[in-house]
Amino acid sequence: MNLLTTSGLSVTFGGLRAVNEVDLEVEQGKLVGLIGPNGAGKTTFIDAITGFVPTTGRIEFKDIEIGPLPVHKRARLGLGRTWQSLELFDDLTIEENVQVAAEKQTTGSFLLDLVRPGRRRDRDGVDFAFEVLGIGDLANKHPNEISQGQRKLVSAARALAARPDLVCMDEPAAGLDTSESQELGRRLRRIIDAGITIFLVDHDMGLVLDVCDYIYVIEFGVKIAEGTPDQVKRDPRVIEAYLGSSARDN
Amino acid sequence: MKDAIAFAFLGLGAGSFFALMATGLVVAYKGSGVINFAHGSVAMYAAFTFNYLRIDGRLRLPWVDILPTHQVNLPVQITISSGGKVNVWLAVLLALAMSALLGVGMHYLVFRPLRNAAPLGKVIGAIGVMLYLQGVALVNFGSENPQPKSILLPDTLFKNFLGFGKPMPGENLGLFIMAVLVGAVLWFNYKYTRFGLATRAAAGNEKGAVLLGYSPERLALFNWIIAAMTAGLAGVFVGSITGALTPTKFTTLIVPALGAALIGSLSSVPIAIAGGVGIGMIQTVTSTWMTGKSWFPDWLQSGATDAIPLVIIVLTLFLRGKSLPIRGNIEERRLPLSPYPKRIGWHVAILVPLGVVLAYGLPGDFVFAGLSGKWSFAFMTSLIAAMLMLSYVLLAGYVGQISMVQLSIAGVSAFFMARMSANGVPSPQDPFAVSGPGLPWPIGATLGIIVAIAVGVLLGIPALRIRGVQLAVVTIAAAVALQTLYFDNSKLTNLMAGSNAAVPPPTFFGVDVGSTGPRGLTDSPKFVTFCVIVLAAMCVIVSNLRRGSTGRRFLAVRANERAAASAGIDVARTKLLAFGIASGLAGVAGVMTAFQQQQISSSNWVYFAGLIALAFAYLGGITSVAGALIGGMLTGSGLISVFGSHQSSGLHTYTPLIGGVGMILTAIIHPSGQAMLFQPLLQYFGRWLKAARVPEWLVVARRLGPYVVLGLALGAIGINPWRTDEWSRPWMMLVGVLLVLFVRSIVVRIRSGGHEPSSDSPAEVSA
Structure with missing residues (x-):
């Protein structure tokens, strides 16, 4: 079953088409990757499906057309994301950072806050996220007290806390060394095992080819290839556009 | 034409x-x-x-x-x-x-x-x-x-x-x-x-x-x-x-x-x-x-000119704004961290009785030997200013929305309450009584606060697409417009030109808790107590909001609107909620000001005073409830300012000047405000006092004793040439001790090899 389907998805900035008529499908329970060289429009693509830029074309999530929905409604439908620049909330502890995403906001919660702010609710999401990513020991620290690698995990935990169906991850491996990257890969598989589908955007070829079930390749906003890691590895256009240069460099 | x-x-x-x-x-x-x-x-x-x-x-x-x-x-x-x-x-x-x-x-x-x-x-x-x-x-x-x-x-x-x-x-x-x-x-x-x-x-x-x-x-x-x-x-x-x-x-x-x-x-x-x-x-x-034309609405006669810039500013900015900041547009420096409020019960249990003791001690012979009611009035002013500042703490400190219209919103609530309480019966105090439904004060006050919330939420709408300093401009324009559109508009207030709106004193079950005391001065201890209790309740509310899920959402929006939205937070709704609550707090401050003043006019709510209130809240510490309390004490004609003027009779001329320098210095050196400065100090001394026994005290006495004696001596000679009358002399000795200890600490600091730059001092850019 397809969780996310885009058809003819385009994003235009002035005269520039950052994403051009991209058709893509993300199957439930799979780890789907999107790769492309720098400036290919990868982050813009995530911005497009999560609602940060105006788009044309169709985006269906759980068989609902989400194109007109604002960001927070898409998030509550079960479409989470992480950020390349992490964007943690500095004033909140790690636990609060994760909790804020897990909580539902209702008029009742506001009135309850007036009298009983300290109550514990919605622990499930927080506990789940902490457990999957193994960061429970950081709960009471602040974002400026932990390492960059740990911040990445917190950023992912925040996306997982709302128990989304699909998480879009924007370059989670950026700045990690090889062993850290491999460890990240194992954690991604654990998230998949927990029943959450992942849409992974990265330019770390090693990680993407290693962990993904299915891969899309874009260049200059246009989809140039798709398939299993093996198929993508052998695709001449991918080698030409992306692997070509980096393969020679390595 | x-x-x-x-x-x-x-x-x-x-x-x-x-x-x-x-x-x-x-x-x-x-x-x-x-x-x-x-x-x-x-x-x-x-x-x-x-x-x-x-x-x-x-x-x-x-x-x-x-x-x-x-x-x-x-x-x-x-x-x-x-x-x-x-x-x-x-x-x-x-x-x-x-x-x-x-x-x-x-x-x-x-x-x-x-x-x-x-x-x-x-x-x-x-x-x-x-x-x-x-x-x-x-x-x-x-x-x-x-x-x-x-x-x-x-x-x-x-x-x-x-x-x-x-x-x-x-x-x-x-x-x-x-x-x-x-x-x-x-x-x-x-x-x-x-x-x-x-x-x-x-x-x-x-x-x-x-x-x-x-x-x-x-x-x-x-x-x-x-x-x-x-x-x-x-x-x-x-x-x-x-x-x-x-x-x-x-x-x-x-x-x-x-x-x-x-x-x-x-x-x-x-x-x-x-x-x-x-x-x-x-x-x-x-x-x-235009105002001379028959088609021009009557109620808009006053205020139309000031509404024009507001409309232009809002339209220009609103059309250009985005509902979420665009990528790469959010690298603004953050406000100081907002501390998690702890031990709220203890604070209430200590501060409220203290406030009541001051309320009954200040006007009489208890603390300030037979002085006039000015202490009490100053204390009320401080308490009410703290209420207004809580609204800034919530809005600017927690959610990061720079609003300068809060004082005017307080004015809306005060004017609306005055009109709802009016009954059109002239009295010696109020010869030009305004017609009105003559509602009892709790209903009038509630209606005033509700109207304040409505106006606040309305003024919050531009904040959905306008951010930072530009929002400050919008709110200044709104404050100026409210002044002429409402407070000075006799078509809406029904006031005779130059006369004030009368506010009847509040009562609880027949007990008059109005601000006029038994001596006919504005120094009633009952009213001060009333203020203390209202302020305490407001502090608890704001602290609770900070600690609960609402506060987490506020701080998330303040930190990063894009990330907040992606975490499922409805940013627009959160901002409007903040504007609503903050305006409710400001509305309470307005109602209390009206009770304190008994007669209100547009001059109580000039927009400039609102700017200064924001600045004093910042001086106290814009991100915490304690900051609002300190800001309230520091505020012009509040307790500290009146104490200073009393100590040094010429000082009040210099109040704006000192306030201005204080604000600049706070913004540069210590953006988290005085609250964050004193909190660690108090905590440190609190722990020390708990643990200290005779030997510890002896060490301190040996180290500081000579300086204390020196300070006492200097103070007794009269270190302060402005004022050395009978009453001030003991205070001068205290000032002398403090000054000597201050100089000593600086000397010690220089000798020990310098000061560490605090983490929030502006980083030097090496060019």
Whole structure:
């Protein structure tokens, strides 16, 4: 079953088409990757499906057309994301950072806050996220007290806390060394095992080819290839556009 | 229609003044990215300088003699012409030089150190400059308010200007020509010279400009000088158009200028000139021609002119704004961290009884030996100011929305309550009683607060697409508009011109808890107790919000709107909720002010006082409840200020000045405010006191004892030459001890090899 389907998805900035008529499908329970060289429009693509830029074309999530929905409604439908620049909330502890995403906001919660702010609710999401990513020991620290690698995990935990169906991850491996990257890969598989589908955007070829079930390749906003890691590895256009240069460099 | 055009030409003078001011705002923004709310004060100071040179030939320097002796004095004025008047053009030159000097001062002393501060910090810096200049003007130029004369075409009157059948004074045309000339010169300068190119480059990308060999510092300095000089030009040449000169002159007139500058996105000089002239003309046509027409709504007669800039500003910014910031647009410096409130129950259990003891101790002979009711009044003022500041803490501190309209919202609630409580029965205190439903006070107060919330949420709508300092501009415009649209609008308040709205005293089950005490003074301990309890309840509410899920969402929105939205937070709803709660808090403050004052008028809610309240909240600590309490104590005519004036009788003249300097210093050195400064100290001493036994005390006594004795001795001799009457002597000894210990700590610090820069001091950029 397809969780996310885009058809003819385009994003235009002035005269520039950052994403051009991209058709893509993300199957439930799979780890789907999107790769492309720098400036290919990868982050813009995530911005497009999560609602940060105006788009044309169709985006269906759980068989609902989400194109007109604002960001927070898409998030509550079960479409989470992480950020390349992490964007943690500095004033909140790690636990609060994760909790804020897990909580539902209702008029009742506001009135309850007036009298009983300290109550514990919605622990499930927080506990789940902490457990999957193994960061429970950081709960009471602040974002400026932990390492960059740990911040990445917190950023992912925040996306997982709302128990989304699909998480879009924007370059989670950026700045990690090889062993850290491999460890990240194992954690991604654990998230998949927990029943959450992942849409992974990265330019770390090693990680993407290693962990993904299915891969899309874009260049200059246009989809140039798709398939299993093996198929993508052998695709001449991918080698030409992306692997070509980096393969020679390595 | 012919009339309308003729009236529009009458607005040319004011419009040209707005245009010149707007140009200065644009230049300052280009050079340093600061919206200079003190721009009007610079114009005011230049205008005073010019007029006093013309009156007595002396040039007043922009500082005051703070040395507390008559033997050593700081020079504060230079006599240019001992025989009185200085030549007009020499005076103009000197006034411009003075404004250039102010520009240099603002750059080096305020905005350069603040260049890495959060937007709110820069706003506070500008408010500090404004307050400082007003304070200096108050001291240096006394209470005399000269009536400026026009310089350009002073005696010319066009009897039938351009054949539209109405006379127009020559100075209007003169000012217009000058505005166009200044605009043209600046436009050429920024468009075609190397300096202009470099400024534009640095505005676009500061690092890039450094790499190209330009110093952003020097560019900013020159731009500040140019900006200050255009303010000077505007202040000097506006002449008789805006009436008598006072230290608060031009602070309100900055709003249309801001509107004009914003039309051109704070970057285009020609659009700012055109916008300024246009706003001036539209305002004059509205106030003279349109209000006379039968179709013009009656209730809009007052306030229509001030509503125009508001509408222009909101529309311009709202249409340009985005509901979420765009990528790469969120690298603004963050506000200081907001601490998690702890041990709220303990604080309430200690502070509320303390407040009640003070309430009953202050007016009587208990603490301040038989003094008048002024302590009690000051305490009420502080408590109510703290209530208002809580609204700033919630809105600006927790959610990061810079609103300057909170005091006006308090005014809305007070005026609405006054009207709901009115019953139209005249009394000796209130001979011109206003008609009204005569509701009992709890209902009237509740309705007032509800209306305040409604107005607050309405004013919060622009915040959905407008952020940071631009939102501050919107709220200032709203505050000015509310003043004339509602408080001064007799069609809505039904007040006789010049009379106040009466507010009946509140009662609880027959007990009068109004602010009038048994001696007929405004010092009732019952009312103080009432204030203490209300404030405590409000503090608990705000603390609880901070600790709960609502507070987490507030802080998430403040930290990063994009990430907050992606975490499923409805940013728009969260902001409106914050505006609603903050306005409710402000509404309570308004109701309590009304009870305290018993008679309210529009002068209780001037927008300028709202700016100062925000600045004092920042001084106290904008991100915490404790900060609001400290800010309330510090506030003008609050407890600390009255104590200071009592200690040193001349001090009250210097209050704005000291406040201004305090705000600038706080913004630069310690943006988290006094609360964060004292909290660790108190915690440290608290722990020490708990643990200390005789040996610890002995060590301290041995180390500090001699200094304490020395301080006591110095204090007894009379270290304070301002005031050494009977009553003050024990206090002087305390001051002496504190001063000696302070000097000792500095000496120790220097000896031990220096001070560590605190983590929140602005980072030095190595260029």
